[in-house]
Amino acid sequence: MRASLYETWLSQVGLTPVAGADEAGRGACAGPLVAAAVVLGQSAEAEIEGLKDSKALSPKARERLYDQIMARAEAVSWVELSPAECDSWGLQEANLQALRRAVWRLAVRPGFVLTDGFAVDGLPGAGLGMWKADQVAACVQAAAIVAKVTRDRLMCRLDQAYPGYGFARHKGYCTAAHQRQLERLGPSPVHRLRYGNVERAIRVREP
Secondary structure, eight states: OOOOHHHHHHHHTTOOSEEEEEEEOTTOSBSOEEEEEEEOOSSGGGOOTTOOOGGGSOHHHHHHHHHHHHHHOSEEEEEEEOHHHHHHHOHHHHHHHHHHHHHHTOSSOOSEEEEESSOOSSOSSEEEEETTHHHHOHHHHHHHHHHHHHHHHHHHHHHHHSTTSOHHHHTTOOOHHHHHHHHHHOOOTTBOTTSHHHHHHHHHHOO
């Protein structure tokens, strides 16, 4: 898939290049928030078959598509916000900050930006927040894959740095196994302390 109808229509009215932006880790209680932005190329050489909602792809398929996106897209960027930054700004503002930074970091200045779910202000060009954009817009699907694969790799590294929590398995999301280890070990330096389940684990361990 090279471009969806949305990118094609925007290109036809002169709003090019079109960038997509999405994030990974919004619902996790540990680890960073990662946002990515992608401008897909318009040439036949840039076509990427199999793009779809990253959540509907297996880890192996995401890795394969990630490699193709990195090799063929016109521009790719990503940013990482620490758990402390997520706590300081609050989740919604952290999302906006991450998406905005990812778009500004693109080597190609976009003429239009599609974001998943909600609009983002302060972008280098016009933009539109689309409900379920990661299911219908190819550039957003590509950005979601880059964000997800990048964050998963970061969480595997954190699993080695902070063993016992199972970060490589659940990637910092609030599974039952994660919660049990969180209550047993207490929060790690990469847990988001403003999350309710992390606060409860702190209380459980208080004398």
